[in-house]
Amino acid sequence: MKPERGPVRVALLGCGVVGSEVVRLLNGQAADLAARVGAPLELAGIAVRRPDRVRPGVDPALVTTDAQALVTRDDVDLVVEVIGGIEPARSLLLEAMKTGKSVITANKALLAEDGVTLFAAAREYGADLYYEASVAGAIPLLRPLRESLVGDHVHRVLGIVNGTTNYILDQMDTHGAGFNDALEEAQALGYAEADPTADVEGFDAAAKAAILAQLAFHTPVTAADVHREGITEVTAADVAGAKEMDSVVKLLAICERVPAEDGRNGGRGVSVRVYPAMIPRSHPLASVREAYNAVFVEAESAGPLMFYGAGAGGAPTASAILGDLVAVARNLVGGSRGPVEVTYAELPVLPMGETITRYYVQLDVADRSGVLAAVAEEFARQEVSIQAVRQEGLGEDAQLVVVTHRAPDAALSATVERLRKLDIVREVASVMRVEGEETP
Amino acid sequence: MKPERGPVRVALLGCGVVGSEVVRLLNGQAADLAARVGAPLELAGIAVRRPDRVRPGVDPALVTTDAQALVTRDDVDLVVEVIGGIEPARSLLLEAMKTGKSVITANKALLAEDGVTLFAAAREYGADLYYEASVAGAIPLLRPLRESLVGDHVHRVLGIVNGTTNYILDQMDTHGAGFNDALEEAQALGYAEADPTADVEGFDAAAKAAILAQLAFHTPVTAADVHREGITEVTAADVAGAKEMDSVVKLLAICERVPAEDGRNGGRGVSVRVYPAMIPRSHPLASVREAYNAVFVEAESAGPLMFYGAGAGGAPTASAILGDLVAVARNLVGGSRGPVEVTYAELPVLPMGETITRYYVQLDVADRSGVLAAVAEEFARQEVSIQAVRQEGLGEDAQLVVVTHRAPDAALSATVERLRKLDIVREVASVMRVEGEETP
Known part of the structure; x- marks a missing residue:
């Protein structure tokens, strides 16, 4: 456990539910993390909007409101972004990479809207850009797609990637509830936000679908390319109809390679879409209950694969971030770099x-x-x-x-x-x- | 798709079911693989025992019986080992790393018996050592444990990691068959070998359990440390008894951190064992049918996770090898290195x-x-x-x-x-x- 170099210094942008859990784990697991990285991980600063808020376990001396200054500081090695939204997150991540820092982000909205700019910056400045936490919380999904399946030919990714809507649809299926009653219950239990639009209208799932499709098919896909339908119009009659078909209604993110008529390898294009659909109860995704997430991947050689787990929440998301943090810090200590996104395939996204x-x-x-x-x-x-x-x-x-x-x-x-x-x-x-x- | 360097040259050791599938994919997916790596992958040679055997799709000019000469050739960058067994696989892999080559192996027996020697050589010679295919075929499992969950605290790994025994137990559960009848059927269908000892006595699962435990707990574990019981003594009465308990009998590989009485973080030690056991039908592993594999992981922050897919077979195993091949080749092209195993925790394996x-x-x-x-x-x-x-x-x-x-x-x-x-x-x-x- 002897560190071979000085500490790897981490700047944290945002200290809400996820950010404060990251701080807790960095402190609580410090010895284990140092052994796994080969050097201690040390918090260099935490940028927040409301510096006066009480944050148990957070050293007030680390807190700053000047995120811009923090990401360009010379004594910062890595930047973890858990602010969310497009700006200022994008500018801060770009600034960090420009000044030679590797970055870790959980920001699905930004990656789905403008991942291309981030990936280009990572390539240009030789920075690592890791983002496992942006899709399906703690479920290792992007790394398997990005690395484990990189030698295979992915046909389809079919996933339940939004816990709120899965909870609502599961309640409708189990108790015959209507959409509004199920939504209210989800809100009371904290599974749905006061303004549930991003979840129930499928925006959250569409952003994740764009990220998954881009990785699976090595082709650029943005959230705007994704056909999106939410679950607000799913009725108790739809759910009952599914039951009669021995099926269940799930909000699915579907990324599919559409075969070419001439049989060429890449296919005619890709289809990326989010909508509620019936799937047979015998399908592995049908048994994903409550707010859990699961993603089914079909690849040429690997065959069918499924990944299942908690798709959201402070601790699971922080687990994914810590995994990325250790990987990026190991790269830094070892003088190496993680994989760079390639979108060479340039397949069209079909209407x-x-x-x-x-x-x-x-x-x-x-x-x-x-x-x-x-x-x-x-x-x-x-x-x-x-x-x-x-x-x-x-x-x-x-x-x-x-x-x-x-x-x-x-x-x-x-x-x-x-x-x-x-x-x-x-x-x-x-x-x-x-x-x-x-x-x- | 312009290669930025000369081809990455690959030596293949072994050309059986898995090896010939690796050759087929290297040839058939050449353009895609080149784009993903940033350089073409090129077969430099294939070492086999029986050079005269007809191998469709394999260029006879590449075939050699001198594996030793192949792994030390200057024009070889990477070595893929799919021979299996301890020797000569171990000597060849060590020789390859010694002469500066990174290696990819699917050899669970070797990793479980003497992974320590291989990991030490990888560290000493700065070689990458990847082995995703050694456990659970195409299911991305080692990379998630090795990287995605590296910032988390794994409590337990519970897996169905042997397809043959799962097929047999599934037949016993579904049709009330006895062990011998189910084994014969599995043999007739090609799910079990003529000498099924390695599978039915749990040796295969025990090797995988050792590899999983070592990764999950950062502690050295060999196959000899694993308590092992096979399924040959599972009776129709056992399976019927499980049914009455609304449970099912599965051969489980279990890697568990045993909590310390004083609550210290690493725990008192680890328990690593393979035996048939009853699990409730409501458990996600209970619904894993036929020859499929699945591994359930419980981590402190991530919560419960499950990974599911085909655990064996030429194509799935080759998919895992190709994923490793692309990763290692990318590292080579980018001048970087993958993660090195750390077993700093040195937890005792409890009896x-x-x-x-x-x-x-x-x-x-x-x-x-x-x-x-x-x-x-x-x-x-x-x-x-x-x-x-x-x-x-x-x-x-x-x-x-x-x-x-x-x-x-x-x-x-x-x-x-x-x-x-x-x-x-x-x-x-x-x-x-x-x-x-x-x-x-």
């Missing part, structure tokens, strides 16, 4: 309309002869093939449930639009995509 | 008798008054507390099922030995450890 999906459609229909034929005709008109139809109820309660085969999303949604206009269709009661089948 | 476990015991007993009291007395004598007792059947068929609370394994096994000698106990029909509960 949602070209994405191949399956639909579950539940219709309230008039109970008279010819209904099924008329409905089937609309699917056929868009060249959508039907896998199964089930008619339920009689008279006023007559319902038709249609599950399609795989078809372009544009054809499926056009079919649903036309069905809405049919006289014999009183209401399109539920439309839900169906996922979790074999690799396309 | 099995001191390990805290729970037992399930099923007894055929005489159906007369006082039986329960006599049995309970034996548990009490060893200070083993009973969690539940169930009496079943009458007369000749009278059975007693006892589930204990947690106790030292020595006390539990001593109790069972004494029960075997009681007049009123006709037979100890089943003894099985119970695992999969909360962190100790």
Whole structure:
């Protein structure tokens, strides 16, 4: 445990739930961390907005409001950013790398919006840029994709990457609750924020999908490229319909390589999307309950893989940050560098309309002869093939449930639009995509 | 995709199922691999025992029987070893590192027997030593433990790390088959070898447990330190008994930090063991079917994590090797190095008798008054507390099922030995450890 060099000095930007946990671990595990790094880790300063707030376990002498000065200090080796948001986080990280510091960030919004700028700076200034904590909390996911699977050919990443929405959908599935009741309960228990927009509208999951797709396919993807639908319109009827199909509704982040017709290796492009969808209860993701996260990866040689764990929270996120901190500090002590992102593939991100999906459609229909034929005709008109139809109820309660085969999303949604206009269709009661089948 | 340097030249030792798949991927994915590494990967030579064997896709000009000459050639940058076994693999890897080459190995037996020598050589000669493929095939597991969780405090690793035995136990659970029938079926389907000893006696799992424990606890552990029991004595009655407990029998590799009574951070030592045990069906590992592998990790900050996938086979193992190959080649191109193993903790490996476990015991007993009291007395004598007792059947068929609370394994096994000698106990029909509960 003899350090072979002076301490590695760490600047921390932000000291909220995650930041204060990072401080606690740096202090509490100091001897272990020093042995693993080969040198002690030492806090050089902590930049906060409200310096007067009481922070148990934090040395007030380290606290500053001048983040800009902190990241450019000569006695700082590494910068950990847990402020979140685009600015000032981006400027501070760029400034840090420009002055020769490696950086660790948990900032998914920034990485998904402008990762390209950060990666370019890391390359230009020879800095390490690690960001395991930005997706799925403590679950080691980015390092496996970035390194373990780097010799493989990833076909698909299918994940539950937002704990709040998984909690809400799980409550709806377990107790038959409606969306609003489940949201209120999630808020009461601290799983959802007072303004839940980022979670329930899928913005958080979309940022993570962009980061995952970029790593999996070595191609630039931003949050704006991600087709995004939240869960606010998921109804108790949708969840009940899924149950009847022996399925469950999950908010999925889906990153898929779309095969080229000529069979060329990279594929025609990638599809990156976030939406609620039905998956069979037999799928490993179906049993992910409460606020847990899990990501299913399908690669050519590796086959199916799944990673499961706590996707958020102060301690799990801090665990991921500490892992990155030790890795970057080891690199510093050993005079080496971690992997640099490569986005050589430059595959196009395909529009949602070209994405191949399956639909579950539940219709309230008039109970008279010819209904099924008329409905089937609309699917056929868009060249959508039907896998199964089930008619339920009689008279006023007559319902038709249609599950399609795989078809372009544009054809499926056009079919649903036309069905809405049919006289014999009183209401399109539920439309839900169906996922979790074999690799396309 | 412009290479910035000459090709990275790779020597391959062994060209069986895994080796030939490595060759296929190196050739088939050449452009992608070059882009990810920053330089092309080129096969410099392939050492085999039988040079005349036909190997489709393998350039005969690369084949040699002189592995020793190959690993010391100046035009070789990296050595990939997929021979298996202790010698000549160890000598070849040491020779390679001595002459400045980084190495990648899938050799769990060697790592578990003499990892210390390999790690010391890697440190001494500044070589990278990567071995993701040695445990759980394509599942990224060692890199997460080695890097992602390196800032955390791992309490426990609980894994299904042998596909053959999981297939056999899954068949016994699903179809009520006996061990021998299930083994024969596994052999017919290619899941088990003609000589299944390494798998069914737990040697394979014990080697993997040693590797996992060493990484998780930063402490030296060899295969000889691992308490090992195989599955050959698991009976249909054991599996049926587990079912009645809403549990399932799995061959588990368990690496556990044993807390110190004074609460000190590292703990009193580590327990590393492989044996068949009951786990509740609600445990994530219980649903791992067929020949799949999964490893459950519990860490202080990260909480519970699970990694799931194909644990063996040519393609998955080759995927793990290619991931390591790209990482090591990137290091070479970038002039850096991967993490070096640290075993600073030097925690003792505790004997099995001191390990805290729970037992399930099923007894055929005489159906007369006082039986329960006599049995309970034996548990009490060893200070083993009973969690539940169930009496079943009458007369000749009278059975007693006892589930204990947690106790030292020595006390539990001593109790069972004494029960075997009681007049009123006709037979100890089943003894099985119970695992999969909360962190100790």
